[in-house]
Every structure is written in C-alpha cells, then in structure tokens.
C-alpha cells in the first residue's frame with residue numbers, strides 16, 4: 001500500500017503546541033496519511049548540550065500526540081546509540097517502507113542549518129523537505145523545499161524550559177497532560 005507520511009524530527013525537550021500546530025497544518029495542507037513524530041537520541045548539532053532523558057522525552061511526546069489518530073511516534077532514533085544523523089535514519093526507513101513517500105517537516109531555523117547536515121545532498125533524494133516559517137529566520141535555501149504556510153507561533157522548547165524553571169505561566173503553550181507530567185517528575189526545575 002502506498003502512503004504519504006510526514007516526519008517531524010526533533011528533540012522535543014519538551015514537546016509544545018508549535019510542534020503540534022505545524023504537524024496538523026502540514027498533514028491537512030498536503031493531504032498526508034500520517035505524521036510520524038521522531039524524537040532523536042542525540043541531535044547531531046547539539047552534541048555538547050545536556051538533554052532530558054530519552055525516556056522522559058518519549059513519555060511527554062506520547063502524551064502530546066495521543067489524542068490525534070493520524071499522529072504516531074517513530075522510535076528508530078531513540079533506539080539507536082550515538083548522534084541521530086537523519087541520513088542514516090531515512091536510509092533505513094526508505095528500505096523498510098519502499099512504497100511510502102516521506103515528507104520531512106522542518107522549521108525555518110533548521111532550513112538555515114541544512115547546509116551543515118550530514119550528507120544532505122543524499123537526504124534530499126530520499127525525502128521531500130517541507131519548510132514552515134518561524135519568527136526570526138529566513139526561508140531561503142538552495143535545497144528543494146515545499147513551503148507550507150502555517151500561522152506563525154513564536155514558541156520554542158528553550159522558551160518553555162526557561163518559563164518552567166522560573167515558575168512562569170505556560171498555559172496554552174503546551175498540552176496540560178505534558179505540563180502535569182513535567183511537574184510530577186520535577187523536570188526543568190519544577
């Protein structure tokens with residue numbers, strides 16, 4: 001069976017409504033069958049930073065995507081040790097699902113960073129990149145990208161980590177279930 005799959009790769013530390021918004025908009029605009037949220041083990045470009053454990057990031061993502069029947073989690077990168085190079089991942093997924101077409105969703109910050117991706121020239125042959133705007137970043141790139149217009153939402157995991165650390169209001173920025181999980185597990189200084 002052929003399927004059109006959108007992949008949203010990320011660190012999801014924590015997942016927020018910006019992630020869910022772009023996934024939902026791309027799903028409907030491109031008439032995809034499913035979105036696979038794909039948390040990485042070690043983001044290739046942030047190898048020197050510290051992250052919340054894979055287990056907590058996975059659990060939070062599960063709570064975030066639970067209520068949407070076309071949203072799924074792909075754990076391939078979480079199960080692989082070392083930096084999660086997208087090229088390595090996509091090679092495996094394309095072999096495993098030869099009849100699927102993959103659409104890799106990235107925000108404008110990542111579009112700027114694409115020239116530094118490991119074997120990006122090969123990556124563009126494996127997937128269609130779908131770019132979405134993000135406040136403060138340009139959409140310009142020499143790589144082939146489909147742009148999907150989404151309402152811009154100036155929110156990031158870094159902003160949320162900071163707000164949670166300072167015990168500031170996070171209502172309407174992330175799902176309540178995720179917020180509850182963060183508090184119960186005392187993540188981000190809560």
Ligand SMILES: Nc1ncnc2c1ncn2[C@@H]1O[C@H](COP(=O)(O)OP(=O)(O)OP(=O)(O)O)[C@@H](O)[C@H]1O
Nearest residue numbers: 009010011012018106107110134153155156157158
């Ligand atoms: N508010 C947003 N608008 C558009 N794209 C977004 C938004 N938030 C995240 N993305 C995109 O989602 C993907 C995964 O992002 P990631 O999990 O790293 O979250 P982040 O908010 O960018 O995190 P951090 O602040 O820690 O860098 C990336 O392609 C990123 O560009």
Ligand SMILES: O=C(O)c1ccc[n+]([C@@H]2O[C@H](COP(=O)([O-])O)[C@@H](O)[C@H]2O)c1
Nearest residue numbers: 009010011040043044045085086117118
């Ligand atoms: O493969 C690479 O070289 C590469 C470099 C930077 C980012 N990525 C991937 O791009 C996605 C978004 O990254 P991030 O850091 O915003 O979570 C995520 O799936 C990363 O693994 C991939």
